[in-house]
Amino acid sequence: MKRLNENKIDKLFKDGLSGPKEEVSFNEADWVAMEKMLDKKSGKNTVLFRLMYYTSGIAALLLLAYALFWLPQKKDEDKRRPRVAKNQEIKKQHNGQSEQPGKVLAMELAASNHNIGRVEKVPVAASKSFFSLSAVRNGRYVAKNDSGQSLANSPSNDTAVNLLASGSVQSQIDSGIVMANQSLVDSGQLLEKPEQPLPVKAPKLKTNNGFKPVLSLAIVGAPDVNGVSSLNGAKAGANLGIQLSVQLLPKLSVTSGIAYAVKRYSASAGQYESSYKSSTPVTYIDANCKVLDVPLNVNYQLYKKGNNALQLGTGLSSYWMLRENYEFEYANNAPSFYINVANQNRHLLGVLNFNATYQRQLGHGINALVQPYYKVPLTGIGNGRVNLRSAGVAFGVGINMNQLFRKPK
């Protein structure tokens, strides 16, 4: 480094400018600026919390959307309840008016008539063949019409209640025209065209064979190893995140989420792209990066039996490089050189994911998952554009939202 021929201009400046300077006095304004930088640094930690906050917000919104998705179905069920309540009121009114024994007799006649419907006792422990309003209302009987189609499966039992409770049937009974009633029921007109002002909307039939999307939320933690180009000499890292899965088809699901990852690795000088060239050879570069990993994967269910399921998945991850710390180690014990970069690199859909997920139901909509994974970058990652590969196993606990929101039986 030392040269024999030292230029005189060089010497003049070297003597005059190098070494500690008493001329440079401390300036408080510089420290104020420094403090702002340090405050900003501590503020960076809040970025993560903010992201987690937003993530929980998004998760809450998804839950809300899901709840709203379920609400209409519940409403369908609830719709019938107020109607029954109304009917009860109407019935009460009728009851109030129908104290005459003739009416009860007429009702019995009407109800016991086989033309109205064969009455089956669905739960065996039901009342006797007496066809009362309350029995129908409570759903203990299923009326079948002549075609054999169950009226109870449709809300026709309710319809029957409505009709019976309504003034139409009552008036017919009152007038003693039982035969007319029978003919109405036979022709189906009674069911289709009630004369009652109460709206009888044909509710949608719930089909059991229709597939419903299944939403699952899982919290996962994953120890992994990270290496450049290969996993030889890889260093350990850690991930923590949430995964949100939507099962779109019986065997196909889409997973996304967010994970905070600490990726530590070592790279050789050749593996790390830099215009910064050192005179002393770089032996290796130690990296410690804090990354936000947002995956978007598609999973195929390979196997499912009982409580166990196995899925294979692939997709792309986006990396947000929150903080990157690189330490350049030089030969000959030269001082290390550091590069710290914050929030400067992001790789949208820049990493290819492969994973396999083993899921086991634990009951009550909770499941455990074990997910080995491998990540291969499609682009150079971070400040040094390194070919950073990761392999690990994620362990997590998931909640099946469908079961969580399932109506109580």
Next chain:
Amino acid sequence: MGEAELQQLIAGCLNNSRKDQKMLYKAFYGFAMGICLRYAGNRYEAAEILNQGFFKVYSNLQRYDESRPFMAWVGRIMMNTAIDYHRRNAKWAEYDDVDEALDISNGDYADSKLNYDELLAMIQRLPNAYRTVFNLYAIEGYTHDEIGDLLGISAGTSKSNLFKAREKLKQMILKTEQLPRPDTGNNFGPVSISAVSVGMSFLVNFIF
């Protein structure tokens, strides 16, 4: 500052003690600013480089090897930060390579009575590319090959930049030496003007 005191300060900084961070900043302010001023175009740039450098010092204190001198470690970080600061915008390639830098120092500049501020003002007036190479070569003692590696330029470009830096500095020194110096030069000018002015006002008062 004693070694034990320094270790305490470092330990305090590692615990994010703002008080200790300020003490460390103050303790090495003069030394670090001396380096930054040489690499910067002005004091504001120097302060920016200084704070970026100190930020790295605080962030990487846990990696500091105590067996090495702390001052050298801080100095190296400041130098690297300064190089990095200019490297983003420097256009190294626009300067022609020369095979060999000529020795232009025939005059005895070592005897020049230039003080720190004058020398600093001169070096700061150099373009970034010249100044960085001059600093690295003349003051830090790197070779052209090393500078080339450090800055990502050829050794020839480094030589060319050094040559041009010296040329400019030489002109600045000559210009400064030709000017009358405030402490040694003729300072009768302002005095005589004042005397004439006082005399004139006395004469005017006397007439009217």
